Amino acid sequence: xxxxxxxxxxxxxxxxxxxxxxxxxxxxxxxxxxxxxxxxxxxxxxxxxxxxxxxxxxxxxxxxxxxxxxxxxxxxxxxxxxxxxxxxxxxxxxxxxxxxxxxxxxxxxxxxxxxxxxxxxxxxxxxxxxxxxxxxxxxxxxxxxxxxxxxxxxxxxxxxxxxxxxxxxxxxxxxxxxxxxxxxxxxxxxxxxxxxxxxxxxxxxxxxxxxxxxxxxxxxxxxxxxxxxxxxxxxxxxxxxxxxxxxxxxxxxxxxxxxxxxxxxxxxxxxxxxxxxxxxxxxxxxxxxxxxxxxxxxxxxxxxxxxxxxxxxxxxxxxxxxxxxxxxxxxxxxxxxxxxxxxxxxxxxxxxxxxxxxxxxxxxxxxxxxxxxxxxxxxxxxxxxxxxxxxxxxxxxxxxxxxxxxxxxxxxxxxxxxxxxxxxxxxxxxxxxxxxxxxxxxxxxxxxxxxxxxxxxxxxxxxxxxxxxxxxxxxxxxxxxxxxxxxxxxxxxxxxxxxxxxxxxxxxxxxx
Numbered sequence: 001x002x003x004x005x006x007x008x009x010x011x012x013x014x015x016x017x018x019x020x021x022x023x024x025x026x027x028x029x030x031x032x033x034x035x036x037x038x039x040x041x042x043x044x045x046x047x048x049x050x051x052x053x054x055x056x057x058x059x060x061x062x063x064x065x066x067x068x069x070x071x072x073x074x075x076x077x078x079x080x081x082x083x084x085x086x087x088x089x090x091x092x093x094x095x096x097x098x099x100x101x102x103x104x105x106x107x108x109x110x111x112x113x114x115x116x117x118x119x120x121x122x123x124x125x126x127x128x129x130x131x132x133x134x135x136x137x138x139x140x141x142x143x144x145x146x147x148x149x150x151x152x153x154x155x156x157x158x159x160x161x162x163x164x165x166x167x168x169x170x171x172x173x174x175x176x177x178x179x180x181x182x183x184x185x186x187x188x189x190x191x192x193x194x195x196x197x198x199x200x201x202x203x204x205x206x207x208x209x210x211x212x213x214x215x216x217x218x219x220x221x222x223x224x225x226x227x228x229x230x231x232x233x234x235x236x237x238x239x240x241x242x243x244x245x246x247x248x249x250x251x252x253x254x255x256x257x258x259x260x261x262x263x264x265x266x267x268x269x270x271x272x273x274x275x276x277x278x279x280x281x282x283x284x285x286x287x288x289x290x291x292x293x294x295x296x297x298x299x300x301x302x303x304x305x306x307x308x309x310x311x312x313x314x315x316x317x318x319x320x321x322x323x324x325x326x327x328x329x330x331x332x333x334x335x336x337x338x339x340x341x342x343x344x345x346x347x348x349x350x351x352x353x354x355x356x357x358x359x360x361x362x363x364x365x366x367x368x369x370x371x372x373x374x375x376x377x378x379x380x381x382x383x384x385x386x387x388x389x390x391x392x393x394x395x396x397x398x399x400x401x402x403x404x405x406x407x408x409x410x411x412x413x414x415x416x417x418x419x420x421x422x423x424x425x426x427x428x429x430x431x432x433x434x435x436x437x438x439x440x441x442x443x444x445x446x447x448x449x450x451x452x453x454x455x456x457x458x459x460x461x462x463x464x465x466x467x468x469x470x471x472x473x474x475x476x477x478x479x480x481x482x483x484x485x486x487x488x489x490x491x492x493x494x495x496x497x498x499x500x501x502x503x504x505x506x507x508x509x510x511x512x
Contacts, residue, residue, distance in 0.1 A: 078110055078274075089270055090262070096144040097216045099262055100244065108256075108263030113274050126157040127268065130170070134199055136505050141203035144216060150202075150223070152264040153257070159193050159317040168192040169317075171202040181205055188325050194318035196332075196504075217243035217258050225254040286337040287315060288471075289508050290344065291496055292326035294351040295358055296333065304346045304353075305339050323358060330497025340508075344467070376412040389416050468512035472503050485511040 086106060090099035134148035154172040155161035162168045166175060169192040175185055181201035183191040191197045209219035212227060221243055222230045233249035240246050243258055267274075299322055302309045309322065315334040316324075324331050335343055343350070374385060382402070386393040397406065399415045408414075470481060478489045478501040489501060495510045503509065 078113060086266070089273070090266060093146070093265065093269060095146045095265070097146055097220075099265065100217075100258070101262075102259075104256070104259035105262045105266075108259050109266050112263050112267035113276075123152065123157060123268070124271075130157060130195060133196060133506075137196070137199045138203050140504075141200075141207050143203045143206050143210075146265060147206060147216070147220070149265045149268060150220065150261060152268065153260050159195055169198045170195060171198045173198060173201065177205070188320055188323060189318055189331075190320055191318050197318070213241070215242065218246075220261060221250060221254050221257060224257045225251050229254065287334050288337045288340040289332045289334050289506075290340065290347075291508075291510070292324055292331050292333055292351075293497065295327045295354050296324045296351060297354040297357055298322035298324075300350050300354045300357065301333075301343065304350050305335075305342050307336065307339050311336070323354075327355075344469075374414045374416055376408050376410055376414060378410050380408060382406075382408065385414065385416075391416065467510050470509050470511045472505055472507045472509060474505050476503065476505075477501070478503055481509065481511060487511065 083101065083106070086109065087101045090101055093099055130151070131148055134151070135145040138145050138147060151157055151170045155170050157170065159170050161170070161172065163172060167173060168178075168190060171192075173181070173183060173192040175192075178185055178192045178198075178201065181204055183194070183197060183201055185192060206219055206223060209222045209227065210216060213219055213222065213230070218230060218241070229251055230246070233246040234240065236249040237246040247255055298309045298312045298319075301307060301312060312335075313319075313322070315336075324333060333343075374389075376385070382393040382396050386396045389396075396414065396416065397403065399417060468485070470485070472481070478492055478498075481503075482489045482492050492498070492509060492511065493501070
């Protein structure tokens with residue numbers, strides 16, 4: 001299952017010991033064993049937990065229970081499909097990795113046909129979200145793109161998957177291997193769960209293993225059980241150099257790893273041949289990334305942008321708490337594309353509220369109202385101030401214990417309860433963002449949290465240019481982008497917290 005964790009697999013594949021059956025065993029016996037035991041173990045484990053995450057909860061709003069009714073009937077006819085059909089289909093995939101067909105592979109195909117009759121919607125929905133990024137990353141590291149199907153085997157495309165041995169993420173990295181490939185793991189961040197960074201690490205590791213063995217099946221076997229175990233199997237086989245030649249000498253779990261991979265590759269390409277139908281889904285496939293240089297709390301982001309906290313957690317599974325500790329180093333925050341511009345508009349306010357709530361250990365609960373303190377300027381009245389914040393003048397007086405005939409003195413600090421609904425109005429957005437920190441403090445709900453308040457009568461502040469962003473396209477490089485926007489690669493690296501000139505397609509860069 002996981003890298004270097006051949007003795008402890010995620011419960012997702014518990015009974016792999018069945019694959020220790022001799023290669024000479026009949027295909028029918030292998031299939032019978034899988035049908036009664038192995039399927040039950042798989043079906044009871046990670047596939048069910050997969051349906052409990054955000055993506056599947058959203059998907060199930062529109063899914064029906066009848067999509068794959070026909071597949072249940074066709075499953076009974078599986079045994080009547082001749083081997084020649086599977087051989088022809090696998091050969092038609094035109095992959096670099098050999099699509100070997102034998103009894104073990106057939107047994108896994110049958111297992112996946114049954115699993116997918118219930119779980120196909122989940123798997124295909126997640127594959128449409130993740131596979132484009134996998135393909136681009138694998139191709140950049142000269143790894144065959146069909147190795148993306150390893151994530152079906154490793155984690156069922158669940159970035160929160162964790163094995164009992166401690167392997168984590170889509171690619172199931174162990175702690176030490178993740179560290180070796182520059183994945184940060186601490187109490188706040190676990191980049192083994194970062195979809196992009198873990199894919200880069202997996203591509204690098206797979207490429208290294210291929211250079212060791214010059215064979216992709218052996219590279220995958222080493223990914224599963226470690227190169228040490230593969231080297232021992234090669235030695236015990238008398239120096240044989242293919243997976244099937246050293247098969248009897250490999251650990252039990254690894255003997256099933258390649259057949260399982262071929263079965264997953266088959267079903268993801270030929271599900272329709274078995275009566276399986278992919279339903280509709282509501283995954284936010286279009287996402288964008290912003291790079292943060294200050295701490296941010298998901299609760300504050302939810303309040304000011306309307307993005308549900310659960311969705312933020314699922315789009316950013318690498319953060320172990322609701323805090324992004326970006327004051328120590330630059331981190332990327334993945335957001336639905338439709339909400340990115342709103343986040344950027346309110347980024348300063350979000351960061352300041354987050355900073356104070358985190359520093360005070362406050363419980364961030366922003367569902368009711370935000371309290372801002374406004375410093376009265378010359379010429380202002382209760383009516384003019386109330387209008388700027390979208391509240392009534394009578395409410396403003398009541399919050400501050402003032403009667404109808406009360407007058408305002410310049411410099412007086414007024415409490416203003418800013419409702420959550422009012423946060424998104426243009427007038428309040430401008431009011432909240434334009435006053436200096438020295439003129440205002442804020443409490444959020446019951447906690448003491450600082451933010452900014454403003455007055456339209458304030459002395460006009462020096463206008464600063466809004467940042468300009470560019471989304472990287474295929475064929476771009478940092479030098480090309482720098483020339484286009486009249487800057488240097490060094491400045492681009494500084495603005496975006498880049499350690500090198502390496503950029504990826506779809507990455508959002510600040511250019512001015």
